[in-house]
Amino acid sequence: MAEVLDLGPAIGSNIAFLGERIGCKIHVKDLYADLERHAREEATLSCDHGADSLDAVLCWDIFDYLAAPAAAALAGTLVRALRPGGALLALFGSGNTADRSYTRYVIEDDSHLRYRSVPAACGRQRSLQNRDILTLFGGLELFDSVLLKSGVREFVFRKPGEP
Amino acid sequence: MKQESVTIGKSIVIKGEVSGSEDLTIEGHVEGKIELRDHILSIGSSGRVQAHIVAKAIVVHGEVTGNLTAAEKVDIRESGAVDGDIVAPRVAIADGAKFRGSIDMRHEASATASDRSAKGRKAETFTPAPASANGEPVNV
Numbered sequence: 001m002a003e004v005l006d007l008g009p010a011i012g013s014n015i016a017f018l019g020e021r022i023g024c025k026i027h028v029k030d031l032y033a034d035l036e037r038h039a040r041e042e043a044t045l046s047c048d049h050g051a052d053s054l055d056a057v058l059c060w061d062i063f064d065y066l067a068a069p070a071a072a073a074l075a076g077t078l079v080r081a082l083r084p085g086g087a088l089l090a091l092f093g094s095g096n097t098a099d100r101s102y103t104r105y106v107i108e109d110d111s112h113l114r115y116r117s118v119p120a121a122c123g124r125q126r127s128l129q130n131r132d133i134l135t136l137f138g139g140l141e142l143f144d145s146v147l148l149k150s151g152v153r154e155f156v157f158r159k160p161g162e163p
Numbered sequence: 164m165k166q167e168s169v170t171i172g173k174s175i176v177i178k179g180e181v182s183g184s185e186d187l188t189i190e191g192h193v194e195g196k197i198e199l200r201d202h203i204l205s206i207g208s209s210g211r212v213q214a215h216i217v218a219k220a221i222v223v224h225g226e227v228t229g230n231l232t233a234a235e236k237v238d239i240r241e242s243g244a245v246d247g248d249i250v251a252p253r254v255a256i257a258d259g260a261k262f263r264g265s266i267d268m269r270h271e272a273s274a275t276a277s278d279r280s281a282k283g284r285k286a287e288t289f290t291p292a293p294a295s296a297n298g299e300p301v302n303v
Contacts, residue, residue, distance in 0.1 A: 001267075001269065010262035010263075019268035030263060
C-alpha cells in the first residue's frame with residue numbers, strides 16, 4: 001500500500017479520493033495549523049517520517065508561508081522521507097504577501113482541484129522564483145511543472161531511483 | 164425492535180476498559196480502552212476520550228486522542244477533533260473538523276491502528292499529476 005503524507009488540513013473529499021479511490025494510506029500533518037506557532041516561536045516545521053518511508057508528499061503551498069531557513073529544513077526532511085521513485089507535489093503563488101489567508105485545496109477528481117481561501121495567522125512570506133524552487137528540492141528531479149492562469153505554479157518532483 | 168443505547172454523562176469520568184453489546188454515547192471523559200465491536204460509538208460534543216477504540220462505527224463530535232478502528236466507518240463531524248491513527252474502510256471528515264494522524268482504509272476490519280507492519284506492501288506509487296484549477300495549464 002502506497003503511503004502519502006498530506007501537509008494540509010484534513011479534507012473529507014481528499015481523504016476519500018486518496019484512501020478509497022487510490023487506495024493509499026494517508027498521513028495527515030496539518031502544518032498550516034502550526035504556522036502561528038512557527039511564526040511566534042520560530043519553531044521548526046518538520047516531517048516525523050523516517051528515511052525512504054513515503055511514496056508521495058502533498059505540500060500544497062506551505063512553502064510560500066515559510067521563511068527561507070524553515071523552508072530549507074522542511075524540504076530536507078521531506079526529501080529524506082521519500083522513497084526512491086516517490087513523488088512530491090508543491091504549489092507556489094505569484095505574490096501578494098500582505099494577504100493573511102491560506103488556501104485549502106480540495107481534490108475534485110483525477111484532473112481538477114478546487115480551492116478556497118481561509119483566514120491564516122500569517123501571510124505568505126515570499127514569492128519563490130523557479131530557480132529557488134529547484135534549489136529547495138535539490139535532492140529531487142523535476143517531473144512536471146504547470147503554470148496556471150491564476151499565476152499559481154504546480155511542481156511535481158520525483159526522487160531518483162527505482163521504486 | 165428498539166436499538167438499545169447508553170450515554171455516559173458529562174460529569175462521568177471512567178479510567179479503564181469499556182466494552183459492551185449496545186450503542187454508546189460518551190459525553191463525559193473516558194481514558195483507557197473502548198470496545199464495541201458490533202455497535203456504534205458516538206463521542207458527543209462534550210465528550211473527551213483518550214483511548215484505543217474498536218467499534219462497528221465511530222462518530223466523533225468531541226475530542227479523541229488515541230487510535231480508532233472501525234469495521235464500517237469513522238465519521239468526524241464539524242466540531243470533532245481526532246489525534247490518532249484510523250483504520251476503517253470508510254472515513255468521513257467534515258469541513259472544520261480537526262484531524263492529525265494516519266488513515267488506513269484497507270478493507271481489513273480486523274486490522275488495528277497499531278498494526279504498522281508493512282504486510283502486503285506493494286511497490287506501487289502515487290503520482291499527483293498537476294491539475295488545472297483555473298483554465299488551461301501551460302508548461303513552465
